[in-house]
Amino acid sequence: MTENELKQLADLLFPDVIKTPADMEEMFPPRKLPEGAIVSRLAPSPTGFVHLGNVMQGLTSERLAHQSGGVLFLRVEDTDAKREVAGASETLIEMLKHYGIEFDEGAALDADGMICDKGEYGPYKQSQRAFIYHVYAKQLLLENKAYPCFCTEEELEQFHNEQEAEKANFGYYGRWAKWRDRPLSDIIDALNAGKPWVLRFRSEGSIEHKFKYNDLIKGEVDITENDIDHVLLKSDGIPTYHFAHAVDDHLMRTTHVVRGDEWLASLPFHIQLFKALGFKLPKYVHIGTLMKMDGTSKRKLSKRKDPELALSYYKKEGYPTESVVDYIMTILNSNFEDWRRANPTAPLDDFKFSAKKMNAAGSLFDIAKLCDVSKNIISRMTAEKVYDEVSGWASEFDPEFYAEFSKDPDYSKAVLSIGRGGNKPRKDLAVWSDVKGYAGFFYDKYYNADGEYPEAFDKATVRTALEKYASVYDENDDQTAWFEKIKDVSESLGFARETKEYKANPVAYKGHVGDVSSFIRVAVTGQQNSPDLYQVMRIIGKGRVLARIGNQIDKLK
Numbered sequence: 001m002t003e004n005e006l007k008q009l010a011d012l013l014f015p016d017v018i019k020t021p022a023d024m025e026e027m028f029p030p031r032k033l034p035e036g037a038i039v040s041r042l043a044p045s046p047t048g049f050v051h052l053g054n055v056m057q058g059l060t061s062e063r064l065a066h067q068s069g070g071v072l073f074l075r076v077e078d079t080d081a082k083r084e085v086a087g088a089s090e091t092l093i094e095m096l097k098h099y100g101i102e103f104d105e106g107a108a109l110d111a112d113g114m115i116c117d118k119g120e121y122g123p124y125k126q127s128q129r130a131f132i133y134h135v136y137a138k139q140l141l142l143e144n145k146a147y148p149c150f151c152t153e154e155e156l157e158q159f160h161n162e163q164e165a166e167k168a169n170f171g172y173y174g175r176w177a178k179w180r181d182r183p184l185s186d187i188i189d190a191l192n193a194g195k196p197w198v199l200r201f202r203s204e205g206s207i208e209h210k211f212k213y214n215d216l217i218k219g220e221v222d223i224t225e226n227d228i229d230h231v232l233l234k235s236d237g238i239p240t241y242h243f244a245h246a247v248d249d250h251l252m253r254t255t256h257v258v259r260g261d262e263w264l265a266s267l268p269f270h271i272q273l274f275k276a277l278g279f280k281l282p283k284y285v286h287i288g289t290l291m292k293m294d295g296t297s298k299r300k301l302s303k304r305k306d307p308e309l310a311l312s313y314y315k316k317e318g319y320p321t322e323s324v325v326d327y328i329m330t331i332l333n334s335n336f337e338d339w340r341r342a343n344p345t346a347p348l349d350d351f352k353f354s355a356k357k358m359n360a361a362g363s364l365f366d367i368a369k370l371c372d373v374s375k376n377i378i379s380r381m382t383a384e385k386v387y388d389e390v391s392g393w394a395s396e397f398d399p400e401f402y403a404e405f406s407k408d409p410d411y412s413k414a415v416l417s418i419g420r421g422g423n424k425p426r427k428d429l430a431v432w433s434d435v436k437g438y439a440g441f442f443y444d445k446y447y448n449a450d451g452e453y454p455e456a457f458d459k460a461t462v463r464t465a466l467e468k469y470a471s472v473y474d475e476n477d478d479q480t481a482w483f484e485k486i487k488d489v490s491e492s493l494g495f496a497r498e499t500k501e502y503k504a505n506p507v508a509y510k511g512h513v514g515d516v517s518s519f520i521r522v523a524v525t526g527q528q529n530s531p532d533l534y535q536v537m538r539i540i541g542k543g544r545v546l547a548r549i550g551n552q553i554d555k556l557k
């Protein structure tokens, strides 16, 4: 086509577009940031499904941007109206905030919780950016780098079948690119006939050409040039991901594109597209997919099979957000775990995040590991904080437990303070829901009156020990005096005062002080394991300790 014809075509297809790329450059000028400042973004699709991948990409972009004194923004990629769910953008923003990912700019929530734009580089919802994409579409037409294609679904399917039969590569290229070189008159006829069209990129690439590209995580990757005339605008004028990515990340002045490595296959096309549009290529950080062990083999975490892929899962199960974030950091940066061990309470911002320390292959996601991380994190929290978190979680997900737990906050905080503080805090809790199993016995509703005593002793022995103990128990005893009394009871019943005495001569005794402690523990807590019994009894209080023991004595008759 002649230059004149190209102009005619561009005006025919985009009669309303009067702005030019130069106008866009002026509207969205380069950011004024110090040298080395990274501009990164999270660009999720509002499908209503917020997942670990969003947090992994979000944390990576957030760290890279903020660590360098740059900018992090949120762009909502809602070009696929079929997949969009009402309220999904709002949920997404709230959920990411919950995981500590806050944006400097982009789609945001206003005071009424409504979605709004914050910043100078918007709109930040792709569905509101059609006028911008069309400026570049028109430009590409003028430069003969794009053309309209009127092929029907049936025709495209037929090409696909032919390619399959010929064992040729799939796609719109070569002799299948039916509209690539059509005269203007054909295009005008098709338009006059009201046929729908898409805008295709005119690829000048060849699969014979290979080159190297440096990804910030994957390192040097081999690229084969793209020779497919991919779609840039769909028949409704909405861009494909590829076109929107190039236009948006250029105009929003993104320096680093952090995204899932499922996009690596499209990189040759993106490189080509940025060049055709005259844009500087950003740096790419392609994050490997999360994997899990399934039996003895690894597979990708799947939305359908693995509930743990959804962020809502962690909320419902009661994982502290700090634990999820710390665990994801261990997945993202290979040196994070060592750093955390050396700096157990340091804020995340003190860690030097680096794309170089990221795993090029898919990382393994391991719930057991997450629980270990979480136990450490919870063990360092104050009882106050744990109380608040457990209350928050239980009020939403276990109202029955919440009613007991929140009845007397000081009592529950005393329960949670057992074994807290000091160098070796207890590590009983990985999730908020663990509190019920670990400390339920502190609440009469969850105390098990049918606890099992050590099998080796008959009822009468246990009963006598409990009777004797109840008669000497004094809630004002300090820990030493308290234990002396259990030893006294033990001795009076023919049990060894000390475990080592028993071990030296087991036939001489019925058992040892540990066994008698066990009887008391089962009577008071309903279970054979509990945190420090002395503290437990102090918190439960004299009245209930004696009531529980008395009740057990009756049951043992």
Ligand code: GLU
Pocket: 042, 043, 044, 045, 077, 245, 257, 258, 259, 260
């Ligand atoms: N909407 C794309 C996705 O969710 C964004 C990829 C990107 O970050 O560029 O996969």
